[in-house]
Amino acid sequence: MLLVKVVGLGFLAAVALFAALPLIRTDNWWGLAIVLAVTALAFYIYLSPRPVPLKYLLPGTLFLIVFQVLPVVYTVSTAFTNFSDGHRGTKEQAITAIEGASVKQVPDSTIYTLTLATDGDAATGDIVFLLADPTTQDSFVGTADGLEDLGDGSFEAASPGGKITAADDYTVLTVPEINARQDDITAFSVPTDDGAIKSQGLSAAFEGAPQQSYDEGCDCITDATTGNVWTADDSEGSFVSKDGTQRNLAQGWKVGVGFDNFARVFTNDTIRGSFLRIVVWNFAFAIATVAITFALGLLVAIALNNPLMRGRTIYRSLIILPYAMPGIAMYLVWREMFNKDFGLINRLLHTDLNWFGSTASSMFAILLIQLWLGYNYMFLVITGALQSIPSDLVEAAGVDGAKPFYAFRTITFPLLLVALAPLLITSFAFNFNNFSAIFLTSKGGPFPPDNPSAGSTDLLITYTYRLAFGGSGADYGFAAAVSVLIFLIVAAVSIVSFRRTQALEEIN
């Protein structure tokens, strides 16, 4: 026992160390503090003899926080931001990106042949650029102070005006040495009248200047060539054109937007127009999926529960087999089977039906696929539940003169429901958000010709996916807001259902 404890805590310490190193490297002190606190807590609980219940609760609680609470908290907090492509980082990062992306080669400047070197020791000396101008065949040394001529005879070059291979006062760096000094090289540039000389790879350097630069005074970005000005808008997280003639700069930053994302759900015209219809189908889809898979699973389970039936094991294995196949692949196979011209189903039935082309047939096809993919699971759990119902109850009913169906309806089925109701509710919650069932089959279609954004078999989740990720990049803030709304719907339905289940248990 002691050995288990020692090994376990040793392992924990190793994991904590493993987690702490990158946190230290990125100066993430809050993260480090949390790691330390959790590790210390674990050591205290498992080494002290007193808090016994905590010894059992701690692992579960930690996993609950990490895998359940944190994602929910993060999703909810994201819903109140504009987090999306183009608005991912901080304002400083956006400014760096804007300035960096606008560095252009100074017109008519030369591209030098570069040799990276240091003034003094390779590991500690100041970085210098040994530059050769291939056109004029002049050679220079570039330092943080500027450009200077290299004296004739003080250096060696591959050819006149070619790459400098050695210089008297400087140490030429090897590639591994360059890599070791990478941060210094990235930060280094040689100032010139028009901009600065930056390195580009191992053997080229160019004179560049940022076209767009940030001015803290006006909190704005100015383009040197065109004179356009973009002012920072901290409520939107974008640099907005001052005179309104230009588009916002593409690189923005993440800001809180309050309830804007939620407001968008309720004020957007296309969303408002199709929301109710989608919600209705979403409920119908989830309820119907649970109902038909449960019904078929129940029938098959009862049939295969009869001891008079032969070869039950084989049937059971065959039925469970599809459940073992990856659902995603099965959806794609079924989609192809429903293909109008090449699909198995039309060929077998000698029909010419475009299954995903009309609302009714598309819904039918989807539910059929759901039935095939889902009844095995229901069969599995119902078989288990049936076998746990004591057979003497039904036998006693038979002795009292009850017909088999009456006995099933009044005894077996209610007992089954008590056991399975929570499963049915979770199955409903799962299917309410069954993204792949729609996206891999009908993709939400058919779509009315006049509205490509809301299809007749769209679920809230597929519809949201299209809205949040179909624009100019991914819009996580908006997606999170809709996720929160869907969560509220599913939670409300589940809570009410679970209450009902408890009532069911009390009756029995």
Add this chain to the structure above:
Amino acid sequence: MRTRARTFRAAGAVLAASLVLAACGGGSDDDTSSSGDGGDTPSASGGDLLIWVGDGPGGDATTEIGKAFGEENGVNVKVEVLPGAELQANFVTAAQAGDPPDVVMGAHDWIGNLVQNGTIDPIQIPETVSSTIQPLAMEAVTFDGQTYGMPYTMNNIVLIRNTDLAPDAPATVEDMVAAGKKAVQSGKAEAPLAWPVSDTGNPYFINPLYTSGGGYMFGQGADGSFDPSDLGVGTPGSVTAYEKISALGEKGEGVLKRSVNTDNAIALFTDGKTPFLVEGPWQLTTIDDSKINYEVSPVPGFAGLKPASPFITVDAAYVASGGKNKTLAQEFVTNYWSRADIGAQLFEATKNVPANKDTLAQIEGDNPAVAAVSKAGAENGQIMPSIPQMAAVWDPLGKAEAAVIGGADPKSTIDSAAKAIQAAMKE
């Protein structure tokens, strides 16, 4: 475009994964600003050039090329081959978390999104290098007047013709439909042609017909950059184009069908059931295996209308803004990855059209089909727009295409698509 198709297919996974990833990255969000001042110790990853490449035929070749580069320079090069459909999202997430690779390989239409997220650096390609790359490929990696990547392969769709069923390359769509129907009537084929449409449409594949009829995606400025305020969908030209497409659809000639998609079109052709297939060079290996006699020619346009332009997509190598070994990354991307012999090595693996002119000249003789793809692209090809707004176009326009081919009214359908695109771009 394969990547696009896969993107949609794996979309569910991406959605889940990106939310989870975002959640994982969340803990340190507040701290990234304070760590931006370069607290990283250079030794932590010094000496390792990290390259991310999508899985696919080029992945293994990249691993070898990376190894050779490392040996040449005395450094370690690590190439990670990742799922292509999620590569862009994963790269942006990693960059945001402050831990991106040094180099990433990806399609040129990623550039808009990568730039708006501040994840890649412009690179200065010397004239001596850029002059060895095909001009259209260089144009593809140019965004807002800056060059962002080093192109290595380029692709465009072409017409692949079963020469036993249709001996001559059709000059117009009308010729092609007539030849296709003749092959069906003679009992030698089952379908006049296989042109991927699918239930939700595929604007990439229909672009030759769309442009031939007078449509365009986004207007281009004098310097070739795309103008998001000039949307081509909804213009009279786009409506004319879709009227012509509608005539080929299920209620018209019946040669364009929603039941044909990228999954079954290739099978139709390799089974010898159709004389014409519209596909990209990435299918050539499969077709070679099927022993069908085929030839490659440009996708034809409508008689008497504009030329049919297939989209040109380019794969390129990018230097990550937040990479830890920038000098080596720049060196690898600008000077090594662009070499003709590297291009040849990649060609052997991918069979995509090389972006390097010398490589192309080298392989043309032995690969007439690839040469024909390249020629078709160079003649009428059009760079697929790389502005982020393009993401708003694909879905609505595709659905409009499917609806029109299914028999819906072209004008009102395209107008609705234009409205949906405008709405999506605004948000």
